[in-house]
Amino acid sequence: MRSYGHIPEATIARLPIYLRALVDLSAGGASTVSSEELADLTGVNAPKLRKDLSYLGTYGTRGVGYDVDYLRFEVSTALGLANTWPVVICGFGNLGRALANHTGFTERGFPILAAIDTDRSKIGHTFDDVPVHAPGELADVVARHKIAIGVICTPVEASQGAADRLVSAGIRSILSFSPIVLTVPDEVELRSVDLSTQLQILGFHLQEAADEK
C-alpha cells in the first residue's frame, strides 16, 4: 500500500511517542500544532521532530504548523495501527499477567488473545479475559487467532524454547522480557527488554558520580 523510503530505526522508535502526544492534543481540542510545541511535549528538539516527520511525507503547512488530526492519522497509519496485531503471551506468571491486565495494549491495536503456560492448574482457565493454553497448542492458537506477535515472559531457562516454538508456529515478531540473548532466524524480528539491564545502566552512572567525589 503506502510505501516510505528508508526510515531510520531511531525515527521509528520515536513515532509512538509523537503519536501519543498527538492523541492527547486531539483529545484536548487542539486543531494545529507547531513543530516546536510537539517537540516540547515529546522531549526532542524541533528540527529533529521535523526531520522525523519528513521521512513520512510533507504533512505540515508552512507558516502554520501541522493539523493535529491529519498528522495523527498519518503517523498512526505509518505505525500500522490501522490493523490490529493479535498477541500471545508465553509464560503467564506475574509479569505476563501484569501485561494481560494492562488495558493499554488492546487500546493500541495489540489485543492479547491467548497465553501459554506449562502450569496445569492454569491451563484451561481464563485470567483477565485471557485463556491459558498448554505449550502443545501454540501452533493451533496462532492459526486460530491469527496471532502476529509473541511476547516472552517465561523464566529465563524456558525463554529460548519459547522463542523456538513461536518461530515454528509461524510467528515473525517477538518481544522478549528474558534477560538472555535469544537466537532466532534472520527473518524474525526480535526486540528485547531486559528490566535489570536498565537498572544496571543507572548503576553505572551512579558509580561514576560516586567516583568523581
Add this chain to the structure above:
Amino acid sequence: MRSYGHIPEATIARLPIYLRALVDLSAGGASTVSSEELADLTGVNAPKLRKDLSYLGTYGTRGVGYDVDYLRFEVSTALGLANTWPVVICGFGNLGRALANHTGFTERGFPILAAIDTDRSKIGHTFDDVPVHAPGELADVVARHKIAIGVICTPVEASQGAADRLVSAGIRSILSFSPIVLTVPDEVELRSVDLSTQLQILGFHLQEAADEK
C-alpha cells in the same frame, strides 16, 4: 576511585549483557574466552566487543583471550555492582508487584526495599517482603533506606507527580514504565521503558512487510 575516559552510552548499554554472559561462562567452568566466543554469546560482532572492552582497559591477553573471572570482575566494577543501590517502587499495582517478585534485581545489587502506593488497603502491609508506604512517607523512606533509584509503575496520570516527589526526596536516578514523557531536572538521570512502544515498533515492521506484498 577508578576512572574511565569517556565511554559511549551505546557501550555502557551492552556491558550488562557481557556481564551476564561472563557470569554464565564462569558458572560453566570456563577460565578463558575469546572475543569471538563472547561476541557470539552476546549477539554482537567480535571487533565491536573488543572495542567496547577497550574503553574499560586492556584486560585481554593477545594470542589467548580474556580471563573470564578477571574480566567479569572488571565489568562488574565498571557497572558499579561492587555497591548495592536500593530501590523504591512507586505504584504497587500489577507491574510493581511483578517487579518486586522478580528475584533477579536483588541478586544484581538492586534490592527493592520499599514501595509507595495511595491505596489505603495496601499501606502498612508487606508483599513479597516489600513494605508499602503512603506517598507522604517517601522522603523518610528514602533517607532511612538510603534509596538510590526510584522506579515508577503508577498509572499514567500519577506518573509525573511520582517523578516530582522522587526528585524532591533527593532521588537522582529514575526508571519509568510510564508511557508519557516525564519532565525532571537535568541532574536527574531518567530512563524510560514503554512496553506498548515496543509493540508499536514491531507493528511498524509488520505493516511494512504487509505493504510490500
Add this chain to the structure above:
DNA sequence: CCCTGTGAAAAGGTTCACAGCA
C-alpha cells in the same frame, strides 16, 4: 601463528541554517 587493541574509514543520526511556501 593466534587473538587482542586501536587508528582510520564508513555508516548512521543529529543539528543547523536557511530556502521556500502560506
Add this chain to the structure above:
DNA sequence: TGCTGTGAACCTTTTCACAGGG
C-alpha cells in the same frame, strides 16, 4: 512574516584492517 522541509556539516557509533605482544 512565520513555520515547515531539507541539504550540508557535525557528531556518534560501527566496521575494518592490521599492528603488535604472547
